[in-house]
Amino acid sequence: MISEKEALRQKxxxxxDRYYRVQLFDKLGFVRKQCVNCQRFFWTLEERRTHCPxxxxxxxxxxxxxxxxxxxxxxxWKSIAExxxxxxxxxxxRYPVVCRWRPDLYFTIASIVDFQRVESGKVVFELPANPLIxxxxxxxxxxxxxxxxxxxxxxxxxxxxxxALANAEGYWKDRCIELDFKLLTEVFRVPKEEIVFLEDxxxxxxxxxxxxxxxxxxxxxxxxxxxxxxxxxxxxxxxREKVVDMGAGLDRWVWLTNGTPTSYDIVFQKPLANxxxxxxxxxxxxEKEFILKYYKLAGAIDVEYFxxxxxxPDEFLKQIGIRNTNEFRRKxxxxxxxxxxxxxxxxxxxxISDGALPSNVGGGYNLRVILRxxxxxxxxxxxxxxxxxxxxxxxxxxxxxxxxxxxxVDEVRKILDVETEKYRATRERSAKIVESLVRRDVIxxxxxxxxxxxxxxxxxxxxxxxxxxxxxxxxxYLKVTQRHMTQRHDEALKRSFEVGGILPTNLLFYLNRDQxxxxxxxxxxxxxxxxxxxxxxxxxxxxxxxxxxxxINGLEVVDVVKFNNVVIHEVRDLKTSAIKESDIVNxxxxxxxxxxxxxxxxxxxxxxxxxxxxxxxxxWQHSAFKDEDMARxxxxxxxxxxxxxxxxxxxxxxxxxxxxxxxxxTWMPRTKAEQTYGFRIYQGGVVPSKEVRIVNIQGWxxxxxxxxxxxxxxxxxxxxxxKAERIQDGVxxxxxxxxxxxxxxxxxxxxxxLDSAASLExxxxxxxxxxxxxxxxxxxxxxxxxxxxxxxxxxxxxxxPDKSKKVGGGLLLYISSPTLGEEGLDSEYHLTVGERLxxxxxxxxxxxxxxxxxxxxxxxxxxxxxxxxxxxxxxxVKEISKSMGGSGGGDAHFGQGGILNIPSSLDNxxxxxxxxxxxxxxxxxx
Numbered sequence: 039m040i041s042e043k044e045a046l047r048q049k050x051x052x053x054x055d056r057y058y059r060v061q062l063f064d065k066l067g068f069v070r071k072q073c074v075n076c077q078r079f080f081w082t083l084e085e086r087r088t089h090c091p092x093x094x095x096x097x098x099x100x101x102x103x104x105x106x107x108x109x110x111x112x113x114x115w116k117s118i119a120e121x122x123x124x125x126x127x128x129x130x131x132r133y134p135v136v137c138r139w140r141p142d143l144y145f146t147i148a149s150i151v152d153f154q155r156v157e158s159g160k161v162v163f164e165l166p167a168n169p170l171i172x173x174x175x176x177x178x179x180x181x182x183x184x185x186x187x188x189x190x191x192x193x194x195x196x197x198x199x200x201x202a203l204a205n206a207e208g209y210w211k212d213r214c215i216e217l218d219f220k221l222l223t224e225v226f227r228v229p230k231e232e233i234v235f236l237e238d239x240x241x242x243x244x245x246x247x248x249x250x251x252x253x254x255x256x257x258x259x260x261x262x263x264x265x266x267x268x269x270x271x272x273x274x275x276x277x278r279e280k281v282v283d284m285g286a287g288l289d290r291w292v293w294l295t296n297g298t299p300t301s302y303d304i305v306f307q308k309p310l311a312n313x314x315x316x317x318x319x320x321x322x323x324x325e326k327e328f329i330l331k332y333y334k335l336a337g338a339i340d341v342e343y344f345x346x347x348x349x350x351p352d353e354f355l356k357q358i359g360i361r362n363t364n365e366f367r368r369k370x371x372x373x374x375x376x377x378x379x380x381x382x383x384x385x386x387x388x389x390i391s392d393g394a395l396p397s398n399v400g401g402g403y404n405l406r407v408i409l410r411x412x413x414x415x416x417x418x419x420x421x422x423x424x425x426x427x428x429x430x431x432x433x434x435x436x437x438x439x440x441x442x443x444x445x446x447v448d449e450v451r452k453i454l455d456v457e458t459e460k461y462r463a464t465r466e467r468s469a470k471i472v473e474s475l476v477r478r479d480v481i482x483x484x485x486x487x488x489x490x491x492x493x494x495x496x497x498x499x500x501x502x503x504x505x506x507x508x509x510x511x512x513x514x515y516l517k518v519t520q521r522h523m524t525q526r527h528d529e530a531l532k533r534s535f536e537v538g539g540i541l542p543t544n545l546l547f548y549l550n551r552d553q554x555x556x557x558x559x560x561x562x563x564x565x566x567x568x569x570x571x572x573x574x575x576x577x578x579x580x581x582x583x584x585x586x587x588x589x590i591n592g593l594e595v596v597d598v599v600k601f602n603n604v605v606i607h608e609v610r611d612l613k614t615s616a617i618k619e620s621d622i623v624n625x626x627x628x629x630x631x632x633x634x635x636x637x638x639x640x641x642x643x644x645x646x647x648x649x650x651x652x653x654x655x656x657x658w659q660h661s662a663f664k665d666e667d668m669a670r671x672x673x674x675x676x677x678x679x680x681x682x683x684x685x686x687x688x689x690x691x692x693x694x695x696x697x698x699x700x701x702x703x704t705w706m707p708r709t710k711a712e713q714t715y716g717f718r719i720y721q722g723g724v725v726p727s728k729e730v731r732i733v734n735i736q737g738w739x740x741x742x743x744x745x746x747x748x749x750x751x752x753x754x755x756x757x758x759x760x761k762a763e764r765i766q767d768g769v770x771x772x773x774x775x776x777x778x779x780x781x782x783x784x785x786x787x788x789x790x791x792l793d794s795a796a797s798l799e800x801x802x803x804x805x806x807x808x809x810x811x812x813x814x815x816x817x818x819x820x821x822x823x824x825x826x827x828x829x830x831x832x833x834x835x836x837x838x839p840d841k842s843k844k845v846g847g848g849l850l851l852y853i854s855s856p857t858l859g860e861e862g863l864d865s866e867y868h869l870t871v872g873e874r875l876x877x878x879x880x881x882x883x884x885x886x887x888x889x890x891x892x893x894x895x896x897x898x899x900x901x902x903x904x905x906x907x908x909x910x911x912x913x914x915v916k917e918i919s920k921s922m923g924g925s926g927g928g929d930a931h932f933g934q935g936g937i938l939n940i941p942s943s944l945d946n947x948x949x950x951x952x953x954x955x956x957x958x959x960x961x962x963x964x
Contacts, residue, residue: 042271046239050248051079057248058237061212062219066230081235081250091234091253100255101334104297107227111305112438114292115173118198121225125217127200128167132440134392135177135194136401138720139712142243144401145389149174149199150263150283155708157726158602160268161244163281164709164728169202169209173288173439175388179404182411182515186377189300189333192289193408194385196439198260200284211264214282215250218260226295228254240283246271247280257294260286299326299333302377309380309431317420319376325369331358332370375415379428382412386454387429391446393658395674396457397768407515409454410461414497425458426451449654456676468496472504482508488518535564535601542603544573547746548731551636554588554627560620566613568606574598575627578605581722582662583639583745588627591617595625631666632746637777638669640701640735640748641691641757645774646721647739648690649673652683659721660769664745670773672765679762679770687772691757694738698752702734715740756780831870838871839879845948846955847907848881853944855887863888865895872899876931883909885918885947887940894937896926905930908956917950 040048050057054070058081062068068081073090080090089095109117119129133152137143141156149172153165174197184191200217202208215235222228236251240263247265251258265281267274293301303310313319321329335358350370355363386396389405396406409425416423429450433443471490475482482490482501487508490496498510511517540561546553558571569590578600579585585598590607593615597608609615617623642662650657653675660672679687711719711730719732719742733743735751748754758780761773775783791802800808842850852875854860854868868886875882880901887896896919900911915926915933926935 043239043241046241046246046248046271047078047237050239051237054079054237058235058250060215060250062215063235068235079237081237083231083233087234090236091256091258092236093256093258096253096256098256098334100257100294100297101299102297102330103255105226105228105254105295108295109226109292110307111288111292111435114295115196115198115288115439117225118221118288118291119171119173121221122169122171122200122217127169127171130166130170130172132172132174134717135175135388136392136394138717139724141724144394144404145177145179146174147176147178148283149176149197149285150201150265150281152199153201155726156724157728159244161242163203163265163279165201165203166709166713168205168207169200169282172199172201174199175440177385177389177404179408179515182408183510185381186302186374188336189302190290190293192301192305192381192385194381194388196288198284198286198288198291200262200282200286202282204280204282208282210280210282211250211262214262214264214284218252218262218284218286222252222254222259226291228294240265241271244268244270245277246274247283254294257290259290259294260284299330300377302380306377306380306384306432306435308435309384309428310376312431313376313380313423313428317376317423319372321369325366328358328360328366329370329373372419375418379412379415379419379423379425380432382408382415383425383428384432386412386425387432387443387447387450388440390450390453390656391443393656393674395453395656395676395768397766399766399768402768403518406457407518409457411497411499411515413458413461414499418503425454429454446655449656452654453656453676472496472500472506475501475506476504482506484511484514484517487514491518535568535604535606537562537570537602537604537606540570540604541572543571543600543605545605546573546575547577551746551749554629554632556625557622558625559622560617563612563617563619564606567608569609569612569617569623570604570606571623571625574605574607575625576605576607577632577746581743581745582642582664584635584663584665586627586632586635588625590625591615591623593617634666634778635664636746636748637754638664638666638775638779639743639745640751641754641774641776642669642671643721643733643735643739643741643743643747644691644694644751644754645671645687645757645759645772646673647735648687648694649675649772651690652686662722667779668760668773668775670771672769672771674768675770676768678764679772684759684762684772688757688759688774694735695751695754695757698750699738700736700750701747702736703747704732704734705729706732711742753777756784758783828870831867831874834871835874835878838875838884839882842882843948845883846952847957849883849904849907849909849955850879850881851883851885851948851951853885853887853947855885855944856889856940857887857942857944860888864890865897868897872897872932875899876901880904883914883951885914885951887937887944889940894922894924894940895934896922896924896937897932897934898928899932900930906958908958909951909954914951914954917954918947921946921950 063081066083068083069085070079070081071087072079073095074088075095076090076092078090123129133146135146137146137151139155140151143151146152152172152174153163155162155164175194176197177194179193181191182193185193204210219233222233223230232254234253236253238249238251240247240249245265246267247263249261249263251261253259263283265283266276268277269275289301289305292304296304298304350367352363355366360366386405386409394405395402396409397403398406412425416425430447433447437444487498487510498508498514501508546556553575556575558573560569561572562570576586576588576595576598578598580600588595590609593612594610595607596610599606642664646659656674658674660674662672663670708725708728708730711732719740721741722743725742730742731744732740733747734740755777757774757776759772759774760783763771765771791805795802795805798805798808838852839850842852845851854863868888872884875884876899880903882901883904884899896915898911898914900909910930911933912928912930915928915935919926919935919937922941923938924936926933928934
């Protein structure tokens with residue numbers, strides 16, 4: 039069965055004049071042919087050509103055979119940009135590689151993604167200019183294992199994005215192909231006979247189109263996609279304004295003009311030279327010749343060819359005439375490691391500069407995978423290599439194209455250092471595991487490989503280097519990262535409502551923030567519980583802000599949600615009220631609650647800006663929550679917040695409050711807002727509408743936000759951070775109070791301090807010192823008690839067997855509990871007594887019920903003879919603790935757990951033990 043893409047390709051190729059023929063082909067005499075190898079159709083000026091230019095059908099003929107005019111990476115982009123600007127295009131800056139404007143993507147995977155937005159589940163295109171050209175850096179992680187091996191795979195690459203809408207300002211396929219052809223022939227001086235166009239299709243989420251890939255000497259230079267259809271191949275309509283999406287890898291264009299063995303040699307030209315010089319890497323003339331031969335073959339394959347066992351098998355090397363395969367393999371593996379380190383480090387430079395952090399969740403896991411891979415390769419090359427220094431080399435080479443990288447390189451180095459140290463600690467723990475696997479000479483399968491990488495950070499490369507027989511699937515890193523990919527934004531409501539035919543609700547709080555009373559018409563009543571009005575002053579739960587409360591015709595409004603731009607009010611006792619559809623009702627919003635939440639929401643923006651100022655530019659809002667009594671802000675950060683950092687964030691936040699900065703709210707077209715303020719506006723997530731509401735705390739923070747806000751920061755009053763904790767890898771939570779809630783919090787803390795001072799009979803300023811003295815005294819007393827407990831345990835161990843109660847099977851039961859007068863005994867005492875007793879008296883069952891740190895606890899010990907009678911301490915703990923409202927477990931000898939309360943009667947304990955006693959079976963006679 040053929041795939042959807044192949045079916046589309048066959049459909050479009052069956053009507054070539056409609057979909058693929060362009061004016062240039064007729065003008066210059068291109069002929070359409072079918073490949074004798076793969077059966078795909080292509081257009082060429084060579085009458086005798088029989089095969090298409092795809093890598094499966096044609097080798098790289100440009101390696102060692104460059105075009106007449108050479109370019110380096112930066113000069114190639116400058117020439118391309120100048121050409122398109124001269125031909126009516128607007129040159130725009132790259133978008134971030136962290137794709138914050140799409141709810142379904144972590145990273146920008148293609149230049150067209152810059153201009154795609156999702157509205158009501160549909161992909162729409164918004165261009166800041168038409169036509170345009172952009173040097174878009176893209177991140178892709180599907181070919182991690184191929185990086186360095188094939189000479190052409192990257193995890194990050196610059197896509198030359200040539201984009202146009204097919205209208206009076208832009209153009210369609212004829213002009214697109216003409217421009218691209220002239221760029222090749224006139225700017226890059228490629229002979230026209232060497233350019234071959236291959237028919238293809240592009241199938242994306244919610245949109246698709248036909249395309250012409252163009253090749254030179256077997257190298258794909260670009261893919262001109264003509265996005266004409268919206269929907270799926272089975273259910274679609276034509277776009278009213280079709281989109282030209284030509285994407286070309288800048289690395290390919292530079293590579294073509296230089297003919298180097300790999301694209302890395304020219305793309306990473308200066309960093310590569312620096313790295314080779316640093317580690318003293320040299321190649322003989324013969325080695326250079328063989329490396330060129332190797333990559334001529336490797337360019338047409340990937341790691342799947344090697345079956346995951348050995349990246350460069352002997353038979354492959356012998357094809358290119360290598361005699362000493364072991365020596366050459368070592369040289370080549372070292373070179374491939376160099377390439378991988380350079381690629382991975384550049385990707386991390388872009389990602390971290392744009393606000394992403396390596397972590398164990400979502401897109402951050404991709405970054406951690408390549409970072410740890412880069413660390414491993416760097417250690418193989420030279421243990422003294424510093425990834426931060428390599429990132430600096432990249433930033434310097436790319437400064438003319440991407441000057442912002444140099445601004446962030448120090449922060450990038452800091453994060454790379456932190457992650458490197460984390461990985462060092464992980465490697466130390468995992469070394470023993472690798473040694474154990476080697477000793478046992480196990481064959482490590484795919485599932486175990488993934489588990490070892492996931493839980494211990496052990497890479498397949500590490501296992502292979504250690505001599506293990508590891509079966510590495512070609513897509514190993516893709517399999518690993520997919521397990522950590524979760525949907526970025528979950529905007530789905532817990533339930534849905536039928537709101538068909540209802541116009542969007544008119545939101546009065548946007549027109550007048552201080553309007554708390556209004557009249558409205560009832561449009562629909564749902565389930566005798568929910569009311570839909572034509573307009574409302576009630577804010578619906580959104581963007582982490584909790585909803586307004588109040589009344590409608592005197593009935594309590596307990597919740598407000600928005601579904602498809604329709605506001606739905608949950609009203610208590612609606613069923614028994616007189617309200618019906620078409621009525622005019624009176625709504626009153628709880629103004630005090632609104633004002634409390636409003637201050638917390640504005641404070642969230644202030645604290646977010648302060649955290650970024652204190653910690654670094656990588657800080658982004660991960661999520662937020664604002665209610666009347668508190669707020670919390672989750673931020674991206676690589677380490678736990680220190681007490682000093684928390685105080686600094688709080689102090690800076692209150693400084694912003696004291697400055698009384700204006701909070702200016704405006705509505706702007708989404709594209710204009712992005713161009714004006716950048717993508718920092720998307721702190722609260724994706725905005726699914728063409729118009730965005732910009733909340734600008736002037737001189738401090740600008741965000742796209744739909745919440746309610748103060749008119750100036752002075753209205754907040756006070757911000758007090760109450761708690762900070764790590765909630766997941768790479769995410770720190772800051773809880774705080776603002777305004778009236780902050781005053782209540784301070785008053786409560788003061789009251790606690792006054793009560794503490796009174797209890798300690800000391801002045802307030804001496805409380806800390808007094809507590810410290812008490813703690814020292816407690817520590818001393820605790821040490822003394824431990825000594826006494828040990829002495830008491832010595833005595834009790836001798837006395838308990840005589841005081842024990844006989845139970846079934848001739849066993850002995852002793853219960854220690856406050857109920858029986860044994861108070862003040864701790865876990866250390868009971869552990870000592872239990873262990874000694876069961877060694878001295880194998881028939882004993884020792885049950886300890888006691889309080890420790892105000893929590894009732896349970897312990898059970900079973901001697902060897904008791905175990906032979908079927909008693910298991912872990913099972914007894916489960917049953918006894920369950921009867922006391924708790925839980926626990928353990929093994930046959932020892933079990934422990936927690937209970938709800940210490941019971942006044944212990945009869946049930948004895949019943950449970952007797953019910954578990956079994957008579958041991960007699961040994962069989964000979």
